[in-house]
Amino acid sequence: MRSLVQYLLCSTLNGFTQIFLQRHQGCGLLIALAIGFNDHRLLYGALIGVITANAMARCHGYLRADIESGLYGYNAALLGLMITWLLGFTPSAILLTAALSALSSSLQHLLLGHMRERQGLAGYTLPFVLIGWTVLALCTHADSANVRPLTEHSLNQWSALEGILRGMAQVILLSDPLAGLCVFAGLLVSDRRGACWALCGSAVGIYAALLISAAEADALEGLASYNPALAALALSQVHRSSLAPTLGIVLSIIGGQVFGRFGIPPLTMPFILACWAVTLTMRHSQRQPHLQPAG
Structure with a gap:
């Protein structure tokens, strides 16, 4: 029993x-x-x-x-x-x-x-x-398939930090920074390096959203940063260099923008596609024969 x-x-x-x-x-x-x-x-x-x-x-x-x-x-x-x-x-x-x-x-x-x-x-x-x-x-009777009411946020030091934590929480469909802090604490217990990369991915996702002229409320809600956070976390576990998770962050941000342009709820698909692209690229580079210097 x-x-x-x-x-x-x-x-x-x-x-x-x-x-x-x-x-x-x-x-x-x-x-x-x-x-x-x-x-x-x-x-x-x-x-x-x-x-x-x-x-x-x-x-x-x-x-x-x-x-x-x-x-x-x-x-x-x-x-x-x-x-x-x-x-x-x-x-x-x-x-x-x-x-x-x-x-x-x-x-x-x-x-x-x-x-x-x-x-x-x-x-x-x-x-x-x-x-x-x-x-x-x-679920056509739902008000909006992937949209939740957004809280108004003004950009400052604390709201930026809360936005980064919200990016962690949005993986589990939450928008509470305390939930994101709880997730981050759990990742620190399990994988410190991965936790730091996930936090970095969320931060870059918010910064990129603001650069692309997204509304501050949208960016600070974490909806554009949970995919970069996941991609950075996943790739940091497989590759010891910083190149792979960095590429994953960039590609997942691009993927999120593409899904948004077509009006498709991204869910976690940008994260998946980014990891696949980086993995295939790494595999291809490892299979390339190394040229021997002419003797």
Whole structure:
């Protein structure tokens, strides 16, 4: 019984921490607390997603180590957050979260198999994005698919710092700087270098948004900085040089602008595309034959 409780606790907390590409239960607890302190209904939705996805993975006989690591839970956690944010914590939202979380588990299994057996690219949050776009398209009765009321912000030293923290929080669909601080603390516990790169990515994202003449309220809300934060965090874990995460920040900012121009909710797709582009570039450069000097 004790081992079962430990398994459930471990897989659930890691489901939260894998949103930020970590495997640390303390980090996962801080992320869950950040959500719960802002809106306990969002936490309930995320928990339903994680538990359902993990249960589906267990029923299909997927690797126990992957389930415990949270690899099947994090996309479902994000889906639970988004669906609850759109529809509230209602019976229909609960059923939709459970059904789509189970679907995300199967899709994640395919992506993991492709990555491991064929050396494919990491899927990251692709199941969340693909299913999330479908949900946003179907929820036509929602006031606006990816727009939340913005608080008026005036640019100063403190609002800039709050905006950077909001960029961290927007990964989990929150706009509270205290939630971002909680996320940053969790990342510091798990990966100090990655935490610093994520903070840097969020800061550059805000600065770039202001340079592009975005409204201060939009920029300081963190909506343009969570993708650069994720890209910097992900690439800093794989590449020790600063070049890869820096490229990831730049490409994710460009990707976010492209999605915005076409009116497509970006979700975390700019982050995914930026990481794929950097990874493919690095692979290509490593395969190039080194020229030998003429003797």
